[in-house]
Amino acid sequence: xxxxxxxxxxxxxxxxxxxxxxxxxxxxxxxxxxxxxxxxxxxxxxxxxxxxxxxxxxxxxxxxxxxxxxxxxxxxxxxxxxxxxxxxxxxxxxxxxxxxxxxxxxxxxxxxxxxxxxxxxxxxxxxxxxxxxxxxxxxxxxxxxxxxxxxxxxxxxxxxxxxxxxxxxxxxxxxxxxxxxxxxxxxxxxxxxxxxxxxxxxxxxxxxxxxxxxxxxxxxxxxxxxxxxxxxxxxxxxxxxxxxxxxxxxxxxxxxxxxxxxxxxxxxxxxxxxxxxxxxxxxxxxxxxxxxxxxxxxxxxxxxxxxxxxxxxxxxxxxxxxxxxxxxxxxxxxxxxxxxxxxxxxxxxxxxxxxxxxxxxxxxxxxxxxxxxxxxxxxxxxxxxxxxxxxxxxxxxxxxxxxxxxxxxxxxxxxxxxxxxxxxxxxxxxxxxxxxxxxxxxxxxxxxxxxxxxxxxxxxxxxxxxxxxxxxxxxxxxxxxxxxxxxxxxxxxxxxxxxxxxxxxxxxxxxxxxxxxxxxxxxxxxxxx
Amino acid sequence: xxxxxxxxxxxxxxxxxxxxxxxxxxxxxxxxxxxxxxxxxxxxxxxxxxxxxxxxxxxxxxxxxxxxxxxxxxxxxxxxxxxxxxxxxxxxxxxxxxxxxxxxxxxxxxxxxxxxxxxxxxxxxxxxxxxxxxxxxxxxxxxxxxxxxxxxxxxxxxxxxxxxxxxxxxxxxxxxxxxxxxxxxxxxxxxxxxxxxxxxxxxxxxxxx
Numbered sequence: 033x034x035x036x037x038x039x040x041x042x043x044x045x046x047x048x049x050x051x052x053x054x055x056x057x058x059x060x061x062x063x064x065x066x067x068x069x070x071x072x073x074x075x076x077x078x079x080x081x082x083x084x085x086x087x088x089x090x091x092x093x094x095x096x097x098x099x100x101x102x103x104x105x106x107x108x109x110x111x112x113x114x115x116x117x118x119x120x121x122x123x124x125x126x127x128x129x130x131x132x133x134x135x136x137x138x139x140x141x142x143x144x145x146x147x148x149x150x151x152x153x154x155x156x157x158x159x160x161x162x163x164x165x166x167x168x169x170x171x172x173x174x175x176x177x178x179x180x181x182x183x184x185x186x187x188x189x190x191x192x193x194x195x196x197x198x199x200x201x202x203x204x205x206x207x208x209x210x211x212x213x214x215x216x217x218x219x220x221x222x223x224x225x226x227x228x229x230x231x232x233x234x235x236x237x238x239x240x241x242x243x244x245x246x247x248x249x250x251x252x253x254x255x256x257x258x259x260x261x262x263x264x265x266x267x268x269x270x271x272x273x274x275x276x277x278x279x280x281x282x283x284x285x286x287x288x289x290x291x292x293x294x295x296x297x298x299x300x301x302x303x304x305x306x307x308x309x310x311x312x313x314x315x316x317x318x319x320x321x322x323x324x325x326x327x328x329x330x331x332x333x334x335x336x337x338x339x340x341x342x343x344x345x346x347x348x349x350x351x352x353x354x355x356x357x358x359x360x361x362x363x364x365x366x367x368x369x370x371x372x373x374x375x376x377x378x379x380x381x382x383x384x385x386x387x388x389x390x391x392x393x394x395x396x397x398x399x400x401x402x403x404x405x406x407x408x409x410x411x412x413x414x415x416x417x418x419x420x421x422x423x424x425x426x427x428x429x430x431x432x433x434x435x436x437x438x439x440x441x442x443x444x445x446x447x448x449x450x451x452x453x454x455x456x457x458x459x460x461x462x463x464x465x466x467x468x469x470x471x472x473x474x475x476x477x478x479x480x481x482x483x484x485x486x487x488x489x490x491x492x493x494x495x496x497x498x499x500x501x502x503x504x505x506x507x508x509x510x511x512x513x514x515x516x517x518x519x520x521x522x523x524x525x526x527x528x529x530x531x532x533x534x535x536x537x538x539x540x541x542x543x544x545x546x547x548x549x550x551x552x553x554x555x556x557x558x559x560x561x
Numbered sequence: 562x563x564x565x566x567x568x569x570x571x572x573x574x575x576x577x578x579x580x581x582x583x584x585x586x587x588x589x590x591x592x593x594x595x596x597x598x599x600x601x602x603x604x605x606x607x608x609x610x611x612x613x614x615x616x617x618x619x620x621x622x623x624x625x626x627x628x629x630x631x632x633x634x635x636x637x638x639x640x641x642x643x644x645x646x647x648x649x650x651x652x653x654x655x656x657x658x659x660x661x662x663x664x665x666x667x668x669x670x671x672x673x674x675x676x677x678x679x680x681x682x683x684x685x686x687x688x689x690x691x692x693x694x695x696x697x698x699x700x701x702x703x704x705x706x707x708x709x710x711x712x713x714x715x716x717x718x719x720x721x722x723x724x725x726x727x728x729x730x731x732x733x734x735x736x737x738x739x740x741x742x743x744x745x746x747x748x749x750x751x752x753x754x755x756x757x758x759x760x761x762x763x764x765x766x767x768x769x770x
Contacts, residue, residue: 123605303607305636306614307696307705309645310668310735321643321672 091154095138098155098200102136106206117157119210121217125294128217134159134206157202163209165260169218171282171342172253173246173350212258218290218338219256225339235339244339246347247427254286254342285345285381289338345381347410351427352384355408358432359388362440368392368545369399369443371436384408388436390443392547398454399547401446402439434497438475441497445478447547448493452482455554460490472496482554489557490530493550501546504533505557581649581666582743584732584751584760593706593728596757597695600704603753604697613637613693615718617676619684631684633675637691637718643670652764659741660748662762666735691721694728701743702750705731730758 099115102108107118120132135158219240226235226242236243241255302314309317315332318324324332356373363371374387390402405416413432415423425431442464452459460483465476477496483489490506509531536553543549588596601609614634621629632647650665671678676686694707707729710721732751736743751760 303610303612303696303698305612305639305642306616306634306645307612307636307692307694307707308614308616308632308634308647308668309670311698311701311703317643317670320670 095154098153098202099136101200102155102157102202105203108136117206119159119163119206120213121210121294124291125297126217127297128213128220130213130216132160132163132210132213134209153201155200155202157205159205159209161260163212165212165258166208167212167215167256167258169215169283169286170253170255170257171279171286171346172277173279173346174251174253174277175249214287214290215256215258218286219254221290221293221337222254222286222339222342225337229337229339242339244343246343246350250350252343252346279346279349281349282342282345286338286342289341293338344410347427348382348384348408351410351413352408354429355386355406355413355432358429359386359436362433362436366440369440369447371440382410390440392443392447392545394545395447395451395547398450399443399447401450402443404439434474437497441475441495442478444495444501444546445480445493448480448482448491448550451547451550451554452480455551455558456485457482457491457554457558458485458487466494469494470496470499472498474498484554484557484559486559488559491550491553491557492533501538503536503538503550503553505536505553506533507531578738579666579668579735580653580663580738580740582661582663582734582736582747583762584661584747585763586730586758586760587727588706588730588758589727592757596706596728596730596754599754599757600695600697600706603750604699604704607698610696611638611694612696613691615689615691617689618687619679620687621682621684630687631679633671633679635673644673644675645669646671646675659744660751660762661734661744662764663744668735689715690724691718699750700746701734701736702747703731703733705729705733707731730760732760 099108102117107123109116109118115136117134117136118132119134120126120128120130122128122132137156137158139152139154139156219242222242223237226237226244229235231244233245240257241253244252244254246252304311304314304317313332316329319329319332356375359371359373363373369390369392372389372391374389376385376387379385385408386406388402388404388406389400390404392399401418403418407414407416411427413425413427415425415435417423423435425435445462445464449459449462451457460481462480464478466479469477474497477494477499479492479494481490481492483491488508492504492506493501495501509529538549541549541553543552597609614636616632616634619631619633621631623629630649632649634645634647636642646669648665648667653663653665680686689712691710691712692707693710694705696706697704709724709729711724712718713720713722732747734743734747747760754760
């Protein structure tokens with residue numbers, strides 16, 4: 033040790049020793065300060081610990097309150113150290129074998145130092161992997177059959193439904209999973225029925241698609257579209273946006289029907305009385321004692337499946353839309369006479385009606401002869417005339433079109449008849465179905481003959497759906513020039529005999545429509561008073 | 562009048578031979594509430610239902626052998642419901658490892674003239690009793706908690722006296738023959754009712770003597 037340090041320490045010692053009172057004071061002060069600081073530090077430590085504990089407690093409490101909220105809406109049970117929930121529709125009457133169990137997970141190990149994310153929730157749910165994502169049932173009607181190779185590859189997805197504001201993330205997740213489960217149940221039920229039901233054209237079930245032929249050349253396709261996880265956004269993007277032929281009404285009805293089916297299941301499991309009697313349909317137990325007939329028993333057992341119902345509905349929807357299209361296309365193609373359709377707002381799933389009026393523009397008040405009520409059913413259309421006659425048309429488009437064409441042609445002749453009354457002309461003959469002349473390919477031609485008020489002139493109209501109209505005017509004998517020569521009946525008293533007919537060049541007539549032209553013609557042939 | 566010969570043919574109900582799988586036990590009256598509470602938790606969530614039934618047991622005695630027994634039951638709480646005629650066969654011997662008693666069972670719903678009909682056929686009523694209690698359901702399983710009462714005046718179901726201070730608990734399933742998974746389900750359900758009630762396989766033929 034160098035000498036200098038040695039002396040240094042001695043010097044220090046002597047220095048401290050000499051100034052001992054102050055030094056002692058200082059030391060004691062320092063010590064007391066440090067103890068005070070230690071107390072403060074310990075206090076601070078305790079405080080921060082308790083704050084952390086509080087946070088922990090609060091999160092625990094948050095979890096518990098979330099759990100309580102979850103319990104108020106979902107069925108939960110405790111198995112071992114896990115909390116399991118049930119998202120299946122079993123308690124609502126579903127018979128779908130999927131267990132539909134979800135697990136409640138405590139999500140409390142979040143780093144406190146970092147900022148807590150906005151959507152943080154202390155409770156999380158783990159749903160079965162096959163119920164993840166979103167799903168829906170796509171129902172569509174297509175014209176031509178696609179290649180068999182295309183079947184079962186439908187993978188169209190809609191956007192995820194936007195979550196309601198304020199809903200818990202677990203709730204959104206569970207509801208989505210429940211929807212997937214319900215869609216799966218519907219599809220499973222439909223495909224089971226598709227295989228079981230015997231139909232003339234067998235239903236095809238390929239992967240996630242069921243194909244049925246409601247009408248020839250037409251196919252109903254029901255497919256289960258299920259997107260699981262995140263992959264779908266990339267896969268769906270390159271696909272061309274196709275025309276959306278999805279029938280939302282049928283999708284909705286499918287959901288409604290499966291719920292009805294559930295409800296029926298629930299209500300049919302009544303407790304038996306007396307208690308020893310077996311479970312089962314209550315009315316079926318009455319069948320023996322009350323000697324039901326075969327018809328009564330089958331009415332109890334009437335179990336029209338989901339698929340049969342949806343096919344019927346699809347048929348109806350298709351028939352309705354095609355009827356609308358037929359009427360619309362006729363209305364736009366043919367200007368004279370006019371055709372109007374009044375659709376009723378309230379329809380049944382299997383039946384709807386439309387009122388069809390055929391009128392002439394400007395003469396709506398006097399020409400109201402054709403009013404048809406079309407009741408569109410599942411397989412056919414019943415047409416009720418104003419006078420109560422009923423015509424039944426099949427689902428073929430051509431039948432309805434031909435029928436309407438023939439009605440329109442009849443309307444013209446009816447209009448002439450009614451116009452004649454207004455104009456003071458006399459109807460000499462009228463026939464809806466003329467047996468003479470060329471044969472029409474659609475319906476029959478109709479004809480009317482009217483005479484002018486003083487009987488000098490007569491107008492004869494023949495109108496056919498295909499051949500169109502032909503108008504002839506008969507002149508009084510004395511006005512016809514060709515007959516003057518060589519005519520044997522020269523006496524003036526014969527001048528009122530009818531003369532020959534001459535055809536009117538109808539297309540060259542002035543007037544915006546048939547009835548107006550007819551009015552002009554009648555006016556021209558009526559002598560001025 | 563001589564009784565007609567009793568058939569020795571096995572009794573079956575139609576094309577499907579149904580078997581009753583049965584476990585029985587009993588609870589004291591005091592323990593009833595806790596048992597019902599437990600059952601409400603375990604069974605399908607339906608409104609708990611009570612029943613009051615009147616059962617008549619008919620015998621047809623032949624020249625030899627055991628008499629032929631039929632049970633006719635009607636619901637006193639639902640007078641319009643059909644009567645229930647039931648034939649129960651002898652318990653199946655055989656598989657000792659099976660957890661439930663298995664016996665042949667034929668259920669028929671009948672009209673209200675069943676007693677007269679049975680009398681005409683030569684059956685004679687052996688005994689009658691009133692059973693009231695609670696009925697539960699879990700899937701195909703039926704749980705019946707019954708209080709049995711003796712009828713003091715024959716035919717009068719109002720005038721009754723309870724047989725004991727306990728309730729009979731029966732867990733039963735109707736299933737086609739040979740479905741032994743049923744008894745497995747029943748056993749696990751019975752496990753969940755312990756220690757409130759011990760449901761066991763009780764052979765009625767051995768109890769009689």
